[in-house]
Amino acid sequence: GEDVEQSLFLSVREGDSSVINCTYTDSSSTYLYWYKQEPGAGLQLLTYIFSNMDMKQDQRLTVLLNKKDKHLSLRIADTQTGDSAIYFCARNYGQNFVFGPGTRLSVLP
């Protein structure tokens, strides 16, 4: 399988919470990241978590890291239509980065 895996699609209703999941196989990374890509645009770094942390919260975003299970998640509270985008999980290896395939989040009114 691929190094970093994500489900490809997620649909939620506006106002609900979204949880985007990511699993990885190589646990040597120092940091794990979440990026957001809006249609036709480049990627924007949303947040990152240091590998010795379990959780990081930043306003509506909560990142959870389970190192034992090699599982990373991004929770978006009170999801809005502007959150519709592709979300990429990534990990670093040295100076380079490995990205997952991206999860397309669709927010339904």
Add this chain to the structure above:
Amino acid sequence: SQTIHQWPATLVQPVGSPLSLECTVEGTSNPNLYWYRQAAGRGLQLLFYSVGIGQISSEVPQNLSASRPQDRQFILSSKKLLLSDSGFYLCAWSVGEYGYTFGSGTRLTVV
């Protein structure tokens, strides 16, 4: 502040024609520079990265090449484009492990 410029935003080129995409970075010195390709409905594929002037590492064998003639300039080229070269090309830079900053991307369509 640091910024990254990538152009053109869109490009339509015939099969067999050459390609040159340019990326420049401002507000930082000696960044690591990267070229990624995002094919339709797929994730990001690292094509090239550079840790300094004239230093290019290729991740995937293909008919593309990259050059770094100046510290903050990264160029993606091809002598003859293939249909399979169509995609969304992203330039990025990083300093250390604190994530990338991406350019706005170039959508290349080879016809």
